[in-house]
Amino acid sequence: xxxxxxxxxxxxxxxxxxILEQLGVAFTVVxxxxxxxxxxxxxxxxxxxxxxxxxxxxxDPVLGVDTLVALxxxxxxxxxxxxxxxxxxxVLAGRTHQVVSGVxxxxxxxTAVAVTxxxxxxxxxxxxxxxxxxxxWRGRAGGYAIQGRGAALVREIRGDYLNVVGLPVPTLxxxxxxxxxxxxxGAPLR
Amino acid sequence: xxxxxxxxxxxxxxxxxxILEQLGVAFTVVxxxxxxxxxxxxxxxxxxxxxxxxxxxxxDPVLGVDTLVALxxxxxxxxxxxxxxxxxxxVLAGRTHQVVSGVxxxxxxxTAVAVTxxxxxxxxxxxxxxxxxxxxWRGRAGGYAIQGRGAALVREIRGDYLNVVGLPVPTLxxxxxxxxxxxxxGAPLR
Numbered sequence: 001x002x003x004x005x006x007x008x009x010x011x012x013x014x015x016x017x018x019i020l021e022q023l024g025v026a027f028t029v030v031x032x033x034x035x036x037x038x039x040x041x042x043x044x045x046x047x048x049x050x051x052x053x054x055x056x057x058x059x060d061p062v063l064g065v066d067t068l069v070a071l072x073x074x075x076x077x078x079x080x081x082x083x084x085x086x087x088x089x090x091v092l093a094g095r096t097h098q099v100v101s102g103v104x105x106x107x108x109x110x111t112a113v114a115v116t117x118x119x120x121x122x123x124x125x126x127x128x129x130x131x132x133x134x135x136x137w138r139g140r141a142g143g144y145a146i147q148g149r150g151a152a153l154v155r156e157i158r159g160d161y162l163n164v165v166g167l168p169v170p171t172l173x174x175x176x177x178x179x180x181x182x183x184x185x186g187a188p189l190r
Numbered sequence: 191x192x193x194x195x196x197x198x199x200x201x202x203x204x205x206x207x208x209i210l211e212q213l214g215v216a217f218t219v220v221x222x223x224x225x226x227x228x229x230x231x232x233x234x235x236x237x238x239x240x241x242x243x244x245x246x247x248x249x250d251p252v253l254g255v256d257t258l259v260a261l262x263x264x265x266x267x268x269x270x271x272x273x274x275x276x277x278x279x280x281v282l283a284g285r286t287h288q289v290v291s292g293v294x295x296x297x298x299x300x301t302a303v304a305v306t307x308x309x310x311x312x313x314x315x316x317x318x319x320x321x322x323x324x325x326x327w328r329g330r331a332g333g334y335a336i337q338g339r340g341a342a343l344v345r346e347i348r349g350d351y352l353n354v355v356g357l358p359v360p361t362l363x364x365x366x367x368x369x370x371x372x373x374x375x376g377a378p379l380r
Contacts, residue, residue, distance in 0.1 A: 023342055116346075121360060130371045151352060152213055152370055155360050156306075161351040162341055170311060170345050180342055181320045 007179070008059030015147065015166040016065060023169065025179060032056040032064065038077060042070035042100045043113050050102030051111055061176060064104040067166050069142030071097040076142045085137035086128055089153070092142065093123035099142070099164045105175045112175055114168030116159030118146070123153060197369070198249030205337065205356040206255060213359065215369060222246040222254065228267060232260035232290045233303050240292030241301055251366060254294040257356050259332030261287040266332045275327035276318055279343070282332065283313040289332075289354045295365045302365055304358030306349030308336070313343060 009016060012031035020027050032053040037045045046066045053064030069076040071091065079085035096119040104111045121127075136150060137143040144150035146157075146164045162169045173179060199206060202221035210217050222243040227235045236256045243254030259266040261281065269275035286309040294301045311317075326340060327333040334340035336347075336354045352359045363369060 019341075022338065024339055121363070126371065146351075148212065149214055149370075151209075151359050152363060154350075156349045157351060158348045159346045160344075161336075161347060169341050173311070173342060180339075181316065 007176075008057060008062045010053040010057040010059075010062050010064045013065075013166055019162050019165060019167040019169065023180060027063075028059075030057045030059065030062075036066065039075060042068060042073070042075055042098065043102075043115075045075060046100045046102030047104070047111050047113050048102070050104035051109060054104035054106045054109065060107060061105050062107075063172070064106075065101055065167055067099065067101040067141055067163070069097055070100055071095065078139055078141055079137055079143045082132055082137075085132050085143040088143040089123065089128045089131065089137070092120045092144075092153075093128065094120060096120075097142065099159075101163050101166070101168045101171070103168060103171050103175060105172075110175050112171050114160055114163045114171040116157055116161070116163045116168075118157050118164055119155045120153050121155045127153070197366075198247060198252045200243040200247040200252050200254045203255075203356055205335075209352050209355060209357040209359065213370060217253075218249075220247045220249065220252075226256070229265060232258060232263065232265055232288065233292075233305075235265060236290045236292030237294070237301050237303050238292070240294035241299060244294035244296045244299065250297060251295050252297075253362070254296075255291055255357055257289060257291040257331055257353070259287055260290055261285065268329055268331055269327055269333045272322055272327075275322050275333040278333040279313065279318045279321065279327070282310045282334075282343075283318065284310060286310075287332070289349075291353050291356070291358045291361070293358060293361050293365060295362075300365050302361050304350055304353045304361040306347055306351070306353045306358075308347050308354055309345045310343055311345045317343070 007027040009027050009029050010032040034052040034056045036049045046068055049066035050064040054062045076088050096117050099116045101114045136145050136148050160168045197217040199217050199219050200222040224242040224246045226239045236258055239256035240254040244252045266278050286307050289306045291304045326335050326338050350358045
């Protein structure tokens with residue numbers, strides 16, 4: 001029986017770790033320290049950042065991921081402060097935005113992009129005050145966490161849910177088809 | 191400041207408890223013991239079962255929920271055994287099914303239905319063997335748990351994710367708009 005694949009996750013994100021644990025993937029964490037793009041075409045930014053992360057860390061295979069929120073072609077990153085969190089959530093309220101993840105696996109370097117449409121409920125000022133007051137916006141692209149209280153902000157999604165949390169699983173399985181069943185398949189990863 | 195609402199959840203489902211905890215809702219659990227419909231129109235079955243659960247338990251407000259999987263108008267319940275789990279997953283593979291939840295809140299009795307479309311990846315026999323072998327199909331409508339390893343079976347969804355886990359949050363908030371912010375709103379629940 002071939003040994004299980006040991007993936008190297010080039011990210012310090014607890015959400016990404018939790019998703020790999022949910023899937024039962026054997027992995028280690030080696031956070032990358034790369035300069036990330038913050039502006040430009042959302043798909044290109046997410047893919048290039050993922051590529052930089054995967055290229056910066058030794059291992060085989062290495063997984064780099066970058067997730068961002070986009071609306072009308074503009075990228076919404078992690079809010080600086082409460083005022084910016086409030087402003088971002090105000091823009092997203094009642095509308096459909098895109099959560100875009102770049103995924104990169106190397107070597108050899110392979111990349112893909114996943115997009116999930118997220119439609120927020122109609123949120124008045126009291127809802128936004130409630131959510132911002134929880135502090136959950138800190139460190140979150142777009143200022144919310146769908147896997148936390150932020151679930152109460154969302155009306156519906158279209159696409160992969162775990163992409164919104166931070167790691168698009170179907171996209172990962174497209175790039176690494178044998179990630180979950182190396183023994184059953186009797187084939188090495190690549 | 192009015193006291194927080196204390197919801198009574200008429201369900202023994204650990205998934206529903208986890209969702210209410212994720213939202214920060216104060217609640218108690220009083221499982222209902224009612225006879226459930228298992229055949230008929232999926233929307234009507236889910237709504238009627240939810241109504242029966244909410245009506246069977248004392249409290250104010252009481253929440254009853256029933257979640258089922260439907261494809262081509264047929265209801266897929268909890269598989270009896272591995273063979274039935276394998277057969278159900280084989281039917282769902284590569285196709286889009288509906289997860290239908292009835293939600294009932296009382297008194298007075300108010301009901302709603304939530305539907306999420308779930309599209310499975312193209313799964314060959316090896317994938318189905320892998321998943322069935324995990325045992326996660328046990329006790330799950332449709333034979334899978336999207337919040338577990340079953341995430342690897344799903345290509346995309348359209349609608350509310352937590353409905354697929356077992357409790358449609360936007361629908362619950364439509365029925366109980368003040369569930370999360372009774373103090374901020376300065377209004378009683380009803």
